[in-house]
């Protein structure tokens with residue numbers, strides 16, 4: 001454990017929604033700088049900011065048109081430098097989100113590429129042969145085809161696996177890898193400690209001469225044609241070598257949403273210049289009851305499955321054991337907030353605590369999505385017209401065409417849509433939740449969680465998160481081995497072990513009180529417990545949603 005990031009505890013901030021310092025309704029860099037006391041009080045030591053570069057904001061900053069400047073919506077380079085200084089003064093670290101799979105169509109590389117077919121930037125993007133039609137039926141993650149005609153005419157199409165205003169970069173071209181490394185170096189010079197590599201698993205594509213077999217849809221989505229292909233590792237290696245050659249303790253957190261544990265291992269083998277850690281959406285321990293098979297997978301309601309949680313983490317922990325640290329997270333900006341996703345009762349303060357204990361004390365690096373620590377829930381929009389993101393608009397069209405009522409669609413979107421998870425951070429009970437004096441850019445009904453009260457109250461979810469993260473600073477919990485313990489189906493229990501010393505984390509997800517004998521003959525003591533969970537003669541008694549952390553003396 002000699003790299004700073006092995007002890008990282010990450011707090012993810014969606015900059016537009018955290019704190020608005022100049023009251024224009026949009027969160028900004030200075031707002032983050034003003035809030036560092038809070039973040040540090042929680043016990044996190046690393047910030048990951050969603051993209052802050054200049055962007056037309058088609059995809060909330062993931063569509064970058066200038067990688068070398070801060071988007072004026074969020075502040076200036078001067079503000080940014082002050083933020084970095086303040087973070088480092090607190091011995092904290094900063095990770096920036098770096099979209100590497102694509103740029104905005106407004107980026108000068110793309111503009112030059114379409115203006116001049118001989119431009120050196122033409123080959124920065126992915127073009128179909130001069131055949132005058134789409135090379136295949138591949139569907140974009142944001143709907144429609146991945147192929148869009150060259151806006152300046154001719155018979156070629158460019159590839160975009162996300163929005164059509166986000167052309168994919170051609171990572172086959174070594175100049176692209178070098179240019180991306182130059183961008184990373186620029187930000188390293190500004191003091192950045194790491195990068196989240198957005199969508200990196202998509203930087204290689206299969207041979208275009210293949211269609212996806214699917215009779216039902218015109219442009220089906222099948223990410224096996226454009227995710228996790230073998231060349232991803234080669235391209236990544238070139239890029240990471242260039243950057244780590246410049247500064248070797250730069251942290252690369254790869255976004256590998258569809259990678260399984262074995263792919264994650266391949267992406268993070270330390271000897272191969274890959275990522276230091278990857279974050280996936282495979283590890284929430286959820287299952288999809290498929291209550292309505294007509295609804296697309298992304299919007300399917302989910303349920304916490306303890307069986308799945310056990311299976312997922314026993315596999316991820318075992319596969320990555322000698323390789324890298326798993327990412328421990330209950331959510332991010334791309335998915336509905338965890339308490340809504342798992343249908344947790346709004347009065348229940350114990351189950352959220354149980355979720356925190358069992359996730360963050362496993363072996364790995366916690367990533368806490370802003371607001372989770374105070375129990376923030378999804379925004380609840382009042383009408384369908386309040387939804388603006390493409391995925392939601394497509395769902396509305398689709399469900400209306402199938403005869404669902406507006407009410408049904410609204411309920412589903414408020415439950416599952418990602419924009420509802422990007423609400424203003426709830427600082428207080430003030431008119432605009434202490435986020436701003438101005439009407440916030442993303443605003444709707446919200447729950448009454450408020451940070452100012454939470455930090456004062458010893459029984460709050462915030463106080464519990466702080467206690468969990470404090471425990472996490474012990475080497476036993478950051479470095480120790482993880483072992484899933486044999487228990488009843490609804491108890492999640494695991495052991496951590498380091499140099500012969502053990503700790504046990506036990507959570508009761510059952511609806512009844514349970515007893516559990518801690519598997520040790522040594523004397524143990526309680527480090528943290530919730531819901532009157534008690535320990536007598538090495539036997540734990542726990543009520544529903546109770547949790548306990550025990551350590552050998």
Ligand code: NOJ
Nearest residue numbers: 059062099162198199334
């Ligand atoms: C992954 C990001 O997390 C998501 O928010 C974004 O829409 C896609 N990349 C495409 O840029």
Ligand code: CA
Nearest residue numbers: 020022026028
């Ligand atoms: Ca602002």
